[in-house]
Amino acid sequence: MNTALPYRRSLRTLVALGLGAGVLSGCSSDSEPAASGGSGDCSSLEGETITIVVPYEPGGGYDSYTRLVAPYIEEEIGATIAVQNQPGAGGLLALNSLLAEDADGTTLAIMNGVGAGGSSIAGAEGANFSLDDFTYIGRVASDPSLLVTSATGPYQTFEDVVAADEFRWGSTGPGAEDxxxxxxxxxxxDxxxxxxxxxxGSGETELAVVxxxxxxxxxxxxxxxxxxEDDTQTPVLVVGEERPDWLPEDVPTVAELETTEEQSELLDAxxxxxxxxxxxxxxxxxDEAAMSCLRxxxxxxxxxxxxxxxSxxxxxxxxxxxxxxxxxLVQDLMDAPPAYSELLATLY
Known part of the structure; x- marks a missing residue:
């Protein structure tokens, strides 16, 4: 049995897993526009209507982010951007549909990277795509996950959750981060x-927790x-390396948990x-010109x-x-350690 040790993700560990370059490239939001690739000639899209599909119901985080950013991209291109909600299959329906859309730049989607990526890596039913099938325009946000419980329920710490006889999580479906x-x-x-x-959507899941x-x-x-902050949900674990200032200091991150080497490798991935x-x-x-324009x-x-x-x-x-x-980063993820992809496969 492996000896338990404090979980820490280091550059050396990431490089050993083949995941270092992509992770480090996301540490700064100050990337130069030139890095997005191409000259940005938008003549093919100027005056067109560009649809950005949100794979969930209105009102959730993905919907909010899309509607926040869309007007500013619209202004840069000189096009009209329409946001369309297409919920289904935990976010997979919209991505499967995107595969068949014209590749002229007039239809995009916001992807749930964790949900869609996990489904793809696992070979889950309903994920009819590989991560490298898509054309990547740019990332809006990268947000660690937070596990929460009801503020009035019996599980007020992560230790309570681990010790539960049977713990019921809520989710929109297999294609979602949750x-x-x-x-x-x-x-x-375990x-x-x-x-x-x-x-x-997350709003309905949240209500069920409360x-x-x-x-x-x-x-x-x-x-x-x-x-x-409204004290309706209790945070029990940050699935990330850092705890934001607005969370109580007694809410652990996965970096602060005692884990075995095997657990650490899975959490790293x-x-x-x-x-x-x-x-x-x-x-x-x-189309290269459309991709260059959008990026x-x-x-x-x-x-x-x-x-x-x-924002x-x-x-x-x-x-x-x-x-x-x-x-x-997608290429790194497709080369993730076998133990990680094998574990994901067992979850579907």
Whole structure:
């Protein structure tokens, strides 16, 4: 049996796993627009209507981020951007549909990197794509996950969750972050129970947690902040390396847990998957001019001071990563350690 040790993700560990370059490239949001690739000629898209599909119901974090950023990209291109919600299969329906769209740059989607990436790596039913099928425009945000429970329920710490006789997580479905992260944490720490799927969006899952219909959920940090600060949900674990200032100091990160070497390797790989975050993606083989336009426009939009201010007012942290760097990160993820992909495969 491996001896338990404090979990730490280091550069040396990431390089050993083949995940270092992509993770490090996402550490800064100050990437130069030139890194997005191409000259940014938008003549083919100017005056067109560009649809950005959100794979979930209106009102959730992915919907909010898309509607926050879209007007600034619209301004850069001189096009009209329409946001369309297409929920289904935990976010997989919209991505499967995107594969068949015209690759002229007029249809994009925001991807749930953890959910879609985990489903793809695992070869899950319903994920009819490989991560490298898509054209990557740029990442909007990269948000660690936060595990929460009801503030009035019996599970007020991560130790309570681990000790549960049966813990019920809530999820929109297998293609979502809340499914992949909660399932993986249960498997890594031998938490008995199940993941209850079928919630239309995070809002409905959140309500079920508060009402006690389910015991807990995984969600992005920024999306969970309001409920935590309103004292309706209790944060029990940050699935990330750093704890934000607005969380109590007694809420652990996975970096502070005692883990075996095997557990550490699995958590390392999953944190790298989290780095994929919330990217805008297009169909396979996108027209080069359209891709160049969209990448350059997004890079410029993400540096717009007005967008930065608005994101701060909405408490939606931005973490831009250019499309070409996302492609490198995707390649790293496809080469993830076999133990990680094998574990993901058992979750579906």
């Amino acid at each position: 499914y992949v992260t909660s399932s993986l944490i249960s498997a890594v720490f 938490i008995p129970g199940e993941v209850v799927t079928g919630f239309p 009402q006690g219909s389910i015991d807990g959920m995984s969600g992005n940090l920024t999306s969970r902040r309001g409920a935590v 999953h944190l790298a998957l989290i780095e994929l975050g919330r990217p805008f993606v297009g169909p396979p083989g996108m 350059t426009a997004m890079a410029a939009a993400m540096e717009n001071p007005e967008l930065v201010t608005e 701060q007012e909405q408490e939606r942290e931005l973490a831009f990563l250019p499309g070409d760097e996302l492609e490198g």
